[in-house]
Amino acid sequence: MFVDQVKIYVKGGDGGNGMVAFRREKYVPDGGPAGGDGGKGADVILQVEEGLRTLMDFRYKRHFKANRGEHGMSKNQHGRNSESMIVKVPPGTVVMDDDTKETLADLTEHGQQYVVAKGGRGGRGNTRFATPRNPAPEVAENGEPGQERYIVLELKVLADVGLVGFPSVGKSTLLSVVSAAKPKIAEYHFTTIVPNLGVVETEDGRSFVMADLPGLIEGAHQGVGLGHQFLRHIERTRVIIHVVDMGGLEGRDPYDDYVTINEELKEYNMRLTERAQIVVANKMDMPDSEENLASFKEKLGDDVKVFPISALTRSGLRDLLYAVADELEHAPEFPLYEEEAIEQRVVYKHEKEEKGFRITRDPDGAFVLSGADIEKLFVMTNFNHEESIKRFARQLRGMGVDEALRERGAQDGDLVRLLEYEFEFVE
Numbered sequence: 001m002f003v004d005q006v007k008i009y010v011k012g013g014d015g016g017n018g019m020v021a022f023r024r025e026k027y028v029p030d031g032g033p034a035g036g037d038g039g040k041g042a043d044v045i046l047q048v049e050e051g052l053r054t055l056m057d058f059r060y061k062r063h064f065k066a067n068r069g070e071h072g073m074s075k076n077q078h079g080r081n082s083e084s085m086i087v088k089v090p091p092g093t094v095v096m097d098d099d100t101k102e103t104l105a106d107l108t109e110h111g112q113q114y115v116v117a118k119g120g121r122g123g124r125g126n127t128r129f130a131t132p133r134n135p136a137p138e139v140a141e142n143g144e145p146g147q148e149r150y151i152v153l154e155l156k157v158l159a160d161v162g163l164v165g166f167p168s169v170g171k172s173t174l175l176s177v178v179s180a181a182k183p184k185i186a187e188y189h190f191t192t193i194v195p196n197l198g199v200v201e202t203e204d205g206r207s208f209v210m211a212d213l214p215g216l217i218e219g220a221h222q223g224v225g226l227g228h229q230f231l232r233h234i235e236r237t238r239v240i241i242h243v244v245d246m247g248g249l250e251g252r253d254p255y256d257d258y259v260t261i262n263e264e265l266k267e268y269n270m271r272l273t274e275r276a277q278i279v280v281a282n283k284m285d286m287p288d289s290e291e292n293l294a295s296f297k298e299k300l301g302d303d304v305k306v307f308p309i310s311a312l313t314r315s316g317l318r319d320l321l322y323a324v325a326d327e328l329e330h331a332p333e334f335p336l337y338e339e340e341a342i343e344q345r346v347v348y349k350h351e352k353e354e355k356g357f358r359i360t361r362d363p364d365g366a367f368v369l370s371g372a373d374i375e376k377l378f379v380m381t382n383f384n385h386e387e388s389i390k391r392f393a394r395q396l397r398g399m400g401v402d403e404a405l406r407e408r409g410a411q412d413g414d415l416v417r418l419l420e421y422e423f424e425f426v427e
């Protein structure tokens, strides 16, 4: 099966906790603070591996949690940073945030990296909190939590050439005779439901990747049937081979077919009509084909060159493939996203971080504090030490939490909740 879109969970490693420790040396009565910092948690990094062609590997592994940083130790020893977790993706992988649907990165070149979930920084050990007034603090920070999120990886087929046309015109048959691909071929319409890829080599040693596509029908661009999805697969191709059936068995006029498909491409509006198009008249082995071709060419005019072939008897293929290879030599690339997004291949968007805090009430009347900043502060507090707790209280005050609670009507002794922590509001 061809997997081209997958949702995965990534989490950067948490930072290691800072340590509260003191020097214990003989003959040194009041050993100073000696708690080391925690190490940095590992980042989760996506990295392009050119050998990969699909997102197949992600079918079985969808959770990526990087290691946490080592905790700080006594004797001022810092915990070790954790090494980044590298997740390999094929070239052409577009990374989206599942929540915001924002495109985070468009990964195309071998070795290109994108940090998709940052590891947390290590918490500071008590050594770092020493001041002249408080030379032996019992304060240490826990590590910062690693960033976590769901992302969607999407792989556009990286074919150079895409075959389009009505159902059953012979697109898959053509792909099967010019490459080693083994697509399903049958008389009924919509035999192909996902694109197949094949590497084509011309007699003079040039090569390119060709994809057959599910048949297009009128209204495909409006999401009728599966058409819309299909068109997505040719957004990145540089040359389009438009296959027209000259067999006449289905009772349609080849020229009408040709016009209809071009309308579809135009309506879809991904600059598909700007690509070089090579028109192929297939099924030239059929009895009425010569006649149909003559009238097709007449309606088409002299400006459009037509390549008559028979995928079945394999005639006319050599000229066609040469023409495709020639075209590819100067066909421009068609990047997927609008100009501003492609200036930089990796788009680092500023994370919209929720600032500050919110106050709500629980049914029992308790005040509930929430918000990214305040919650982070909470998890980075080491509640085993009285002094750390006091520091936490000071930080809350600094953020304006006390004042905001007072404004909401909190009085001495009222219950305040923050994550799993409860405390009393003290005036």
Ligand SMILES: Nc1nc2c(ncn2[C@@H]2O[C@H](COP(=O)(O)OP(=O)(O)OP(=O)(O)O)[C@@H](O)[C@H]2O)c(=O)[nH]1
Binding pocket: 165, 166, 167, 168, 169, 170, 171, 172, 173, 174, 184, 185, 186, 187, 188, 189, 190, 191, 192, 193, 212, 213, 214, 215, 216, 247, 282, 283, 284, 285, 286, 309, 310, 311, 312, 313
């Ligand atoms: N006579 C003749 N039949 C052909 C030729 N090429 C394909 N066919 C037949 O046409 C039918 C459809 O071929 P496919 O290759 O499956 O067509 P397709 O365009 O991929 O069709 P969908 O995937 O359904 O859109 C099959 O029965 C093929 O054997 C040809 O050159 N000559």
Ligand SMILES: [Mg+2]
Binding pocket: 171, 172, 173, 183, 184, 191, 192, 212, 213, 214, 215
């Ligand atoms: Mg097919």
